[in-house]
Amino acid sequence: MKALEVNMDREQIYSSLAQKNDRRIVLLVMDGVGGIPNKEGKTALEAAHTHNLDLLAQRSSCGLTVPVLPGITPGSGPAHFSLFGYDPIKYNVGRGILEALGLDVSVGPQDMTARGNFCSLQGDVVTDRRAGRISTETNGQLISLLKEKIREIDGVGVELTSGKEHRFVLKLTHPKLSDRLGDADPQVEGEKVRYAEPLEQDEHTLFTARIVKSFMERVREVLKDSHPANGVLLRGFTLPPRIPSMADLFQLRPAAIANYPMYRGLAKLVGMTVLPTGPEVEDEMATLRREWDRYDYFFIHVKKTDSYGEDGNFENKKSVIEKVDCLIPEILSLKPDVFAITGDHSTPCRMKGHSWHPNPFLLFSPYVFAGACQRFTERECAKGILGIFPSVDILPFLMANALKLKKYGA
Numbered sequence: 001m002k003a004l005e006v007n008m009d010r011e012q013i014y015s016s017l018a019q020k021n022d023r024r025i026v027l028l029v030m031d032g033v034g035g036i037p038n039k040e041g042k043t044a045l046e047a048a049h050t051h052n053l054d055l056l057a058q059r060s061s062c063g064l065t066v067p068v069l070p071g072i073t074p075g076s077g078p079a080h081f082s083l084f085g086y087d088p089i090k091y092n093v094g095r096g097i098l099e100a101l102g103l104d105v106s107v108g109p110q111d112m113t114a115r116g117n118f119c120s121l122q123g124d125v126v127t128d129r130r131a132g133r134i135s136t137e138t139n140g141q142l143i144s145l146l147k148e149k150i151r152e153i154d155g156v157g158v159e160l161t162s163g164k165e166h167r168f169v170l171k172l173t174h175p176k177l178s179d180r181l182g183d184a185d186p187q188v189e190g191e192k193v194r195y196a197e198p199l200e201q202d203e204h205t206l207f208t209a210r211i212v213k214s215f216m217e218r219v220r221e222v223l224k225d226s227h228p229a230n231g232v233l234l235r236g237f238t239l240p241p242r243i244p245s246m247a248d249l250f251q252l253r254p255a256a257i258a259n260y261p262m263y264r265g266l267a268k269l270v271g272m273t274v275l276p277t278g279p280e281v282e283d284e285m286a287t288l289r290r291e292w293d294r295y296d297y298f299f300i301h302v303k304k305t306d307s308y309g310e311d312g313n314f315e316n317k318k319s320v321i322e323k324v325d326c327l328i329p330e331i332l333s334l335k336p337d338v339f340a341i342t343g344d345h346s347t348p349c350r351m352k353g354h355s356w357h358p359n360p361f362l363l364f365s366p367y368v369f370a371g372a373c374q375r376f377t378e379r380e381c382a383k384g385i386l387g388i389f390p391s392v393d394i395l396p397f398l399m400a401n402a403l404k405l406k407k408y409g410a
Contacts, residue, residue, distance in 0.1 A: 095236025245271025
């Protein structure tokens with residue numbers, strides 16, 4: 001029972017020990033960077049030419065991280081909450097609110113949000129969950145059309161917001177909505193369209209499930225002549241959650257540099273200032289330089305490692321890793337007191353999706369044990385002194401190395 005009680009008080013312990021100082025922390029997250037070997041026996045990290053990452057690994061403490069629990073394949077939400085120091089089981093927030101906040105959608109107490117994908121349908125079968133990753137411009141045109149045709153359903157307000165490529169946000173407004181719904185998304189291609197299953201049989205949940213189904217059917221009618229996007233999938237139904245901020249819990253002045261809505265939304269939920277930045281990794285580095293003196297914690301997010309992993313595109317995933325490698329000296333030139341590099345989860349190209357495999361992790365500061373690893377790869381990080389540990393421990397490691405945690409006990 002004592003171990004359980006300590007775990008339950010984790011937030012209070014770290015909050016009571018947190019202290020402010022001017023030391024700066026940088027957490028660089030290459031989304032989905034981890035993988036498993038291809039037919040030639042290498043992961044994308046192992047195949048990539050990463051001179052700078054490898055030199056840094058030789059000067060760092062390394063290990064492998066588990067986002068939620070061993071064997072559990074995480075979504076991006078819980079995986080990132082772990083990175084930010086929040087228990088991903090306690091704070092299991094739906095994807096809808098993350099996308100909504102990332103797109104600056106105003107969300108009130110009577111609003112329920114969901115992450116949407118435009119998809120390709122043949123009859124009732126989902127042939128492409130992302131409609132060929134339609135362009136953001138095409139997305140905007142489709143959303144404009146749907147806004148004209150669907151403004152409310154049985155007294156429930158409907159608001160649509162365009163996102164990047166195939167993604168969008170649905171916001172429903174009504175005092176009797178419930179987010180106790182399963183995803184309206186089969187998650188794989190070749191399966192029939194799935195509607196949102198009510199997870200409870202109360203009046204509000206059944207009402208909400210019916211509204212969601214009506215919305216999806218009306219979209220199919222409006223888009224019946226559209227190609228390749230002639231339907232939608234929905235997941236992450238969410239009413240507004242309550243989450244303590246990183247400033248309150250950890251005494252940090254945190255900022256996020258991310259160009260995809262979901263990750264901006266995640267950052268907003270935990271109280272980070274989301275900094276405007278351009279679409280490329282080089283733009284993110286310019287933002288970091290520009291804002292360096294204003295914050296003491298920077299979360300930098302690189303998306304394309306994950307996107308190419310989901311597409312099964314090994315060469316492009318490798319190229320993104322090499323592109324990031326070239327920018328490592330820029331970050332080091334700012335002289336961060338603590339610099340960590342990892343992924344939120346693994347996205348092996350062979351699997352074309354998230355997986356349960358641990359993530360490579362690198363921690364650089366004046367106070368680390370170095371020398372165990374020669375490269376920043378999955379197999380090399382497995383040799384590291386940090387071993388395999390939960391991702392939720394990353395933030396305490398960062399804070400300790402930045403001397404932002406006081407001594408515990410007498």
